[in-house]
Amino acid sequence: MGNSASVSALEKCISTVGNGRVGFAAYPSNPLYQISWVKPYNLDISVNPAAVVRPQSAQDIAGVIQCAATNNAKVQAKSGGHSYGNYGLGGADGVVAIDMVNFQDFSMDNTTWQATIGAGTLLGDVTTKLHNAGGRAIAHGVCPGVGLGGHATIGGLGPMSRMWGSCLDHVLEVEVVTADGKIQRASSSQNADLFWALKGSAAGFGVITNFVVRTHPEPGSIVQYSYTFRFGSQAEMAPVYQAWQDLIADPGLDRRFGTEFIMMPLGCIITGTFYGTEAEYAASGIPARLPKGGNAGLVVNDWVGSLTHDAQNEALYLSNVATPFYSKSLGFKTEDLIPADGVKEIFQWVDTVDKGTLLWFIIFDATGGAVSDVAMNATAYAHRDKVMFYQSYAVGLPLSGTTKDFLTSFHKQVLAAIPAGTYGTYAGYVDPALTDGQQEYWGTNLPALEGIKLKWDPSDIFHNPQSVRPASP
Template identity: 65%
Template sequence: MGNQASNLTPLEKCITAVADGRDGFAGFPGRTILYQDQWVHRYNLDYEVEPVAVIRPQSAKDISGIIMCATQHNVKVQAKSGGHSYGNYGLGGEDGAIAIDLVNFQDFSMDGKTWRATIGAGTRLGDVTKKLHDHGNRAIAHGVCPDVGIGGHCTIGGLGPMSRMWGSCLDHVVEVEVVTSVGSIERASETLNPDLFWALKGAASSFGIITQFVVQTRPAPGNAIQYSYSFNFGSQAQMAPLFSAWQDLVTRPSLDRRFASEFIMTPLGAVITGTFYGSEEEFNSTGIPTSIPGGDELGFRIHDWLASLVHSAETEALYLSKIPAPFVSKSLAFRREDLLGALEVKGLFDWVDRQDKGTLLWFAIFSVQGGALADVGVNETAFAHRDKVLIFESYGVGLPVMRATREFIHNLHKNMKDAAPSGAVLGTYPGYVDPTLEEGQREYWGANLPRLERLKREWDPFDVFHNPQSVRVGPVEDGGV
């Protein structure tokens, strides 16, 4: 591994013993060439973090050995799948953790009788889509950014344009292989370690390292209709009525579940996008096309399933690049009763016009949710945002991020919360972690947090799986241990 054994720390010696002579197994700061660039590879360059080691294991047994090393030397552990955490939590989120990079976990198989697929936890979503397509033209719901890893995506929710139709990515998970805080390799499902399975479906980074998913697939849809309207107005205020009209449409309880849409605020105006999974005739029969606010430029395409995901990925890349950059981001999740009224929308958009953004690279995305997501109860999995119908996420990018940009994004978030109706129950989607939240755990997991804290005491009492906003070990209950 290129290190002199006599110079290694006790932790490094333990890790080297697990490697058993294999090259490319571990990288260490100060010892491994290009450690930050080639091993750490931060996604959000605004958050500096240096793991005490980055491990690239090849089996669950390897991970078990590394966890034993971590517990012996009182070091925290986090898993990295695609590495797209906004706070670099897959690297620990703060200095001194062991990051377990799952890049080598790429196995895939399909059971042609049950149509259940087994997928390695290091597989990127783009590869998941292709492998499912190539093995029986199957599919699951997931996001559209192809470089996001399934290991994180499928355990915090995993939202995308198919979610209103099929639910979240984690709703397709029926079983996992997971390495626990004591290094045991377990299976978890509705019948095997069901409490652990419940926690993993929404808060896995606090409970273990999943190495393998078993997912129930579906037949891929046939056609997918995609459109986008671009609005090039001189001010955000002029877009307020359009946003209100769009919000009224996409949050209707009767909205066809095959339809998904986004409203994207940009420095130049706005974009409204939509996807409908079905034929053009079916789309027209829903009445949605006549209710969509029209824009200056219309893009309209009819794709098959695979091509629709490629197009969505290309569109998303305009706003969420896979290239690491310094950025600040915040998000909110709204129930139907928490949505902003027309006057509040107008006031918010007027406010945006008056602000110094500190950058030309800023945008805000409103994504419609609901539908099949709400078919699962809020407390049936650790993922708590079942009752939300709209998710808002804002971004400011800079080289570096300027103070004005931070203030703009922070105040946009604050003003949106203030504009919500009295008694609004908002939250933050755990896929968009925000290290600045004062009560991140409560924002991410809501009413499910107390149960998660109890299960943390059972499955990870010494908080081995830790990041700055992971679930903490709950207090000892009366009469408990």
């Protein structure tokens, strides 16, 4: 931020925008700043923003962006605040963080069934509001505390994505405040280049205030299952994983089916969701292809009940509570999937290594289907060719170097086992340790993003440690 005089000028400018409103902004001098305003998600990554602002209108956001630009500060927006690198808070000290908590507006057009949803709305509330507005739904993840603003602009994957596509594939139009402090509309027909970039990389291009999204009728009956396998060693899980991976690699796999394989201490769990009746699930042939020998649990839910069930399961592995944690991830094309010998070696290796904690999970998640129907260059999201992601997640109180080494070494084991090629990972599983995060997140779309960044934000106002940088003029 520079010297104390520039900090003082920034605070004065933001306070002018707030016009004396209580609760509009706070600064590091506030004794409850970290607890009540910053509220980092990953407690292993320290962040101290120059200011946290809670605007109430697009005009407020425009004024705050202009204050930041005048005082040589960077800007990042936070909706739910679940970035693994605390990037909604800037990911580093001295950033102006715009907390979108007040942007909760919602409306439904009952003719087009298009919904307008505020960027600060949490996914749990998105589900409820759409349900109450005519039994409608969109694709999104299952953690209810995640904010729509980040989720719908980075990808937004969930168990229904193989059937309906990603969350960002449902976005038709946005209101966005750009680096020049202007309030813009962006869609495929208006500011189309900006809209393209916002659908996959919005953190580097603007602050979205609301989304217009297409919706679907809620599915009726939904089958949800889990198979729990308990073993004395990780090596005994290798055949179970192999059978699951063979299933999700099938290009003809029913798109109504979403599933995860979760590796954890003492065993594994296979979870899944099938959007149809129990009879349709049986007729799909999937039950007969799942690994045998686990303790099976199966329930039939409606749409809202299914998301509640998924949220409860998700809380067991990826907590909604702030903790010190570490994570690694990778995306797999069909040709990148782990060969049988590699699966065996990796699971045997896990038995031998000191993990430094009992709170660790490695989650393999099926993707593809409708997500892959969209061309790779149709949006900034660059993983249309993936059929699976893995992400590891470990919590330590405190987080030790041993635990970080375990997940880093696991990642290296995976890379050593799979065929040589070009890999990448989903920016929703942001990894601050990557040496070239932009390339891993956006791949072949990165050069176009850098060019659009030069046009819309040449001074790189919207910035975190791994956001898109402007192309060289």
